[in-house]
Amino acid sequence: MALRLFNTMSARTEEFRPIRENQVRMYACGPTVYDYGHIGNFRTFVAVDLLRRFLRQSGYAVQYVMNITDVDDKIIRNSARDGVTVRQYTAKYEKAFLEDSALINIEQPYLVRATEHIPEMGDFVKKLAEKGIAYRTEDGSYYFRIAKFPQYGKLSKKDFEGMQDGARVEVDEYDKDSARDFALWKAPKPGEASWETSIGAGRPGWHLECSVMSMAELGETFDLHAGGEDLIFPHHENEIAQSESLTGKTFANFWFHARFLLVEGEKMSKSLGNFFTLRDLVLKGHKPSSLRYLLTSVPYRNQLNFTFDGLKQAAVSVDRLRNFRLRLTSSNFQAGSNPEIQKLAVEAEHRMRAALEDDLNTAQAQAAIFEMVRQANAAFDTGGVKKDDVPALLEVLKKFDDIFAVLDDDDVPKMKRVLDWALTEGRDKDISEELRQALQSGQLSDTEIEAKITQMGSARKARDFKTSDALRAELTEAGVIVEITKDGIRWRRK
Numbered sequence: 001m002a003l004r005l006f007n008t009m010s011a012r013t014e015e016f017r018p019i020r021e022n023q024v025r026m027y028a029c030g031p032t033v034y035d036y037g038h039i040g041n042f043r044t045f046v047a048v049d050l051l052r053r054f055l056r057q058s059g060y061a062v063q064y065v066m067n068i069t070d071v072d073d074k075i076i077r078n079s080a081r082d083g084v085t086v087r088q089y090t091a092k093y094e095k096a097f098l099e100d101s102a103l104i105n106i107e108q109p110y111l112v113r114a115t116e117h118i119p120e121m122g123d124f125v126k127k128l129a130e131k132g133i134a135y136r137t138e139d140g141s142y143y144f145r146i147a148k149f150p151q152y153g154k155l156s157k158k159d160f161e162g163m164q165d166g167a168r169v170e171v172d173e174y175d176k177d178s179a180r181d182f183a184l185w186k187a188p189k190p191g192e193a194s195w196e197t198s199i200g201a202g203r204p205g206w207h208l209e210c211s212v213m214s215m216a217e218l219g220e221t222f223d224l225h226a227g228g229e230d231l232i233f234p235h236h237e238n239e240i241a242q243s244e245s246l247t248g249k250t251f252a253n254f255w256f257h258a259r260f261l262l263v264e265g266e267k268m269s270k271s272l273g274n275f276f277t278l279r280d281l282v283l284k285g286h287k288p289s290s291l292r293y294l295l296t297s298v299p300y301r302n303q304l305n306f307t308f309d310g311l312k313q314a315a316v317s318v319d320r321l322r323n324f325r326l327r328l329t330s331s332n333f334q335a336g337s338n339p340e341i342q343k344l345a346v347e348a349e350h351r352m353r354a355a356l357e358d359d360l361n362t363a364q365a366q367a368a369i370f371e372m373v374r375q376a377n378a379a380f381d382t383g384g385v386k387k388d389d390v391p392a393l394l395e396v397l398k399k400f401d402d403i404f405a406v407l408d409d410d411d412v413p414k415m416k417r418v419l420d421w422a423l424t425e426g427r428d429k430d431i432s433e434e435l436r437q438a439l440q441s442g443q444l445s446d447t448e449i450e451a452k453i454t455q456m457g458s459a460r461k462a463r464d465f466k467t468s469d470a471l472r473a474e475l476t477e478a479g480v481i482v483e484i485t486k487d488g489i490r491w492r493r494k
């Protein structure tokens with residue numbers, strides 16, 4: 001089997017084949033750094049992270065580039081409002097984006113910033129103008145003449161028949177049903193940031209930024225271009241128009257779009273009070289690993305309905321996986337191996353892989369791992385798991401976690417960092433009792449607890465009950481309930 005992905009361009013699920021045999025070159029539209037990212041943004045970024053990880057697991061070298069949009073209408077407006085430079089304004093939110101990505105274990109892509117590629121953007125527009133595809137308006141702005149690109153609409157499948165040649169739109173984001181000549185380059189306005197380039201002073205339009213940076217890093221044609229579904233039109237349609245009319249070549253072979261996240265069934269919006277950043281949720285006491293798990297639990301092409309019940313459920317799922325791994329690493333097993341368990345591991349891995357190859361069906365992949373955990377736990381209780389079965393089960397967990405990244409327990413230090421941030425931002429009132437409690441009872445990480453449990457086991461074996469009791473008392477003090485059973489020592493947090 002090979003990976004099959006839905007391609008928005010062909011509107012079909014196709015076998016994914018990169019241009020170069022063992023290498024994938026992909027680009028995702030990154031954040032516009034004018035505010036903290038919300039959970040919807042991170043749904044999309046996590047989906048692309050998961051794709052990247054699965055491609056790597058499938059044997060590809062992945063070159064993954066993401067842009068940081070650090071000039072656009074909103075940024076210019078807000079930085080002028082606050083009386084700071086664009087760079088000063090965006091630095092804070094770029095840092096927050098990187099911290100938030102790390103919070104939910106998104107591996108950092110190769111980042112490119114719009115402000116670092118402005119001269120190339122000017123040159124790009126110049127070439128389009130020389131070809132008669134871009135035109136200059138009186139104030140020194142440049143527009144893309146869409147009538148010169150007859151395939152306009154091929155990605156969004158919109159039929160723009162009867163569109164008005166020469167009707168223009170200046171803003172970066174606009175009405176979904178109109179096709180207009182869009183701004184490539186915006187003339188300077190008093191009080192706004194601008195740059196000197198080969199076509200004069202001004203600043204780039206948002207669409208142009210992505211075309212220039214993606215081709216600069218990945219070449220004129222690359223394998224895959226990703227973003228949230230709202231970017232299909234106008235953003236990606238415009239990127240294609242600019243890039244392909246300049247090079248005469250296909251811009252990206254695959255177009256990967258994540259569907260939107262809703263909150264409790266509704267579109268997220270500040271006015272509805274259902275708008276959350278990752279930090280908001282951590283301040284309410286939720287673990288970063290629960291957030292990541294929830295964001296990956298719905299296949300990227302399905303709408304994800306974020307609910308607090310779902311988030312609690314995700315926490316339970318992560319705990320089950322972590323406890324299972326702990327059982328494997330801290331129990332005593334009889335020598336030998338059980339062919340049934342060996343088969344269980346092989347089948348689980350196979351099902352997981354098949355699910356992900358099927359257009360990244362993450363829900364099925366998670367179901368496969370839980371079925372393995374359920375059956376292996378049942379076998380544990382009857383002594384059916386033998387010493388030589390443990391590496392096979394651990395290997396499947398590792399394959400799962402290379403993609404889903406929730407097994408290592410670093411929630412407590414991460415939550416602590418969010419709490420510290422809230423204090424420095426003067427958001428003390430947003431720190432919930434749940435978060436404070438989670439930090440108190442979680443002063444020992446799972447790994448630390450695990451180490452103490454192992455020490456307890458060794459002490460008991462050596463009949464050193466004094467040490468064992470002391471360790472147990474220490475754990476109880478830290479809010480950990482320890483049970484000594486015939487199969488070994490188990491623990492859970494209070």
Ligand code: AMP
Pocket residue numbers: 029030031032033039040041042043044226227228229230231258259260261262268
């Ligand atoms: P922005 O910072 O607004 O440029 O958006 C960054 C990314 O988040 C883009 O790929 C958007 O398509 C995506 N995005 C925005 N809102 C949502 C949402 N509610 N659900 C999923 N993705 C979203």
Ligand code: ZN
Pocket residue numbers: 028029030210235
């Ligand atoms: Zn883009």
